[in-house]
Amino acid sequence: MRRKPSVISMLVISLLAFASCAPSTKQVLATGESQVKLRSIQTRAFDTTDKNKMLRTVIATLQDLGFIIDKADANLGTVSATKLDRYNLKITVTVRERGETQLLVRANAQYNITPVEDPETYQQFFNSLSKAIFLTAHEVD
Amino acid sequence: MTLRKKSACFPGFLLLLLFSGCAATIPKEALQLSPESLKIRQIQTKRFDTDEKRLLASSAALLQDLGFNIDETSSELGVITCSKRRDATTPSQIMGAIALAFLGVQTPIDKEQLIRASVVTHPIQIEETDQSVKRTAVRVTFQRIIWSTQGQITRQECIIEEPIYREFFDKLSKSLFLEAQDI
Numbered sequence: 409m410r411r412k413p414s415v416i417s418m419l420v421i422s423l424l425a426f427a428s429c430a431p432s433t434k435q436v437l438a439t440g441e442s443q444v445k446l447r448s449i450q451t452r453a454f455d456t457t458d459k460n461k462m463l464r465t466v467i468a469t470l471q472d473l474g475f476i477i478d479k480a481d482a483n484l485g486t487v488s489a490t491k492l493d494r495y496n497l498k499i500t501v502t503v504r505e506r507g508e509t510q511l512l513v514r515a516n517a518q519y520n521i522t523p524v525e526d527p528e529t530y531q532q533f534f535n536s537l538s539k540a541i542f543l544t545a546h547e548v549d
Numbered sequence: 550m551t552l553r554k555k556s557a558c559f560p561g562f563l564l565l566l567l568f569s570g571c572a573a574t575i576p577k578e579a580l581q582l583s584p585e586s587l588k589i590r591q592i593q594t595k596r597f598d599t600d601e602k603r604l605l606a607s608s609a610a611l612l613q614d615l616g617f618n619i620d621e622t623s624s625e626l627g628v629i630t631c632s633k634r635r636d637a638t639t640p641s642q643i644m645g646a647i648a649l650a651f652l653g654v655q656t657p658i659d660k661e662q663l664i665r666a667s668v669v670t671h672p673i674q675i676e677e678t679d680q681s682v683k684r685t686a687v688r689v690t691f692q693r694i695i696w697s698t699q700g701q702i703t704r705q706e707c708i709i710e711e712p713i714y715r716e717f718f719d720k721l722s723k724s725l726f727l728e729a730q731d732i
Contacts, residue, residue, distance in 0.1 A: 463626055467669055468688075471593070472586045474707050476667040476690045482625035490665075492692045492705035497579055519575040526575060533580040 440525045449527045451514040452534045452545035453506055459485060462511050465541045466501045473536060475499065496520055499533075512548065513537065592711050593688050595718040599725060600683040601627055601672045608668045608687060611717075611724040617666060627670035637662035637695050657697035659704075664693045689717055 439446060456462060459482075466487050467477055475489035475497075485503040490496065499517040506512040515533055517524035524530075534545040597604055602624070609619060609629055617631035637659040646658045666689060673684040691708040 460625070464671055467626060467628065468671070471667075471669060471688055471690060472582060472590055473580055474583075474586075474589075474690075476630070476665055476692050476707075477628050477669060478630055478667075479621045480623040480626045480628040482623060487626075489667075490692070491579070492694065492707055493579075494705065495576070495579075496705055497575070517575075517580075519579070522574070524575050528577070529575055529580050536580070536582050539582075 451548045453510045453548050454543045462503050469537045469540045592714050596686045601670050601685045604670050604685045607724045607728050611721050629668040632665040634663050657699040659695050660698045662693050662695045666691045
């Protein structure tokens with residue numbers, strides 16, 4: 409008789425545990441933030457048109473931050489990297505032209521099995537990047 | 550008494566699971582340059598009096614010498630990514646597991662590891678006027694993931710041991726020399 413409450417509470421809590429995680433296939437197209445907001449968090453514009461130099465600086469910055477480079481493609485302008493430090497942090501950075509005078513740099517990261525949507529984290533990345541390339545990172549609307 | 554303790558423990562444990570499952574967030578310093586980052590960069594970087602293409606080719610050859618498989622390359626950006634899967638058992642862990650097995654406790658031990666490395670080169674301009682002298686810097690980084698006998702990840706880390714990097718660069722100079730001699 410005394411056992412009953414603990415069994416019920418266990419069940420309720422384990423049910424809650426399952427309910428709090430979104431069910432599997434929903435994850436395929438899931439986003440936490442709105443698309444527009446996410447883009448503005450993850451994107452900065454730089455006043456340069458040297459794509460190769462920007463990509464090389466992105467790679468050097470990622471290495472400084474403890475990442476190892478998984479893939480890099482100069483034509484597409486993408487760099488993917490992984491950082492292992494008890495956690496597994498994956499990041500992809502893309503560089504593309506914006507008009508005649510600027511480059512757009514966008515980063516998106518995944519921390520273990522969750523997307524990184526915290527603005528401050530991306531801000532720190534862009535701070536490191538602009539220090540490395542000696543250019544200011546402009547927010548993009 | 551014991552019964553009451555148990556019933557208090559279980560929901561608590563499940564609550565812990567609930568938080569660890571979904572609410573893990575990224576550490577604040579994950580994408581911040583640490584004070585040690587400059588020192589680590591120095592350990593992982595070396596300059597050679599050669600052009601980028603030759604240095605990349607020599608690095609690839611050395612990585613093959615070391616048993617790595619090349620996963621990705623980009624000569625335009627000077628990047629090579631490679632990996633190898635190797636045994637991760639250590640005698641001390643096995644001894645420990647055997648000792649515990651005598652007491653009837655089964656403990657998983659480290660079984661295998663995936664060692665990954667990326668090599669990144671970038672040309673250094675010394676003097677604008679003299680193009681004949683070519684210098685290139687190379688930065689290598691190693692990391693590894695270890696799995697236990699139960700197939701779970703027990704450790705994932707960046708390898709920052711200075712002797713490993715020193716040895717790598719010693720071997721790289723040798724590789725450059727061998728390539729120059731067409732060996």
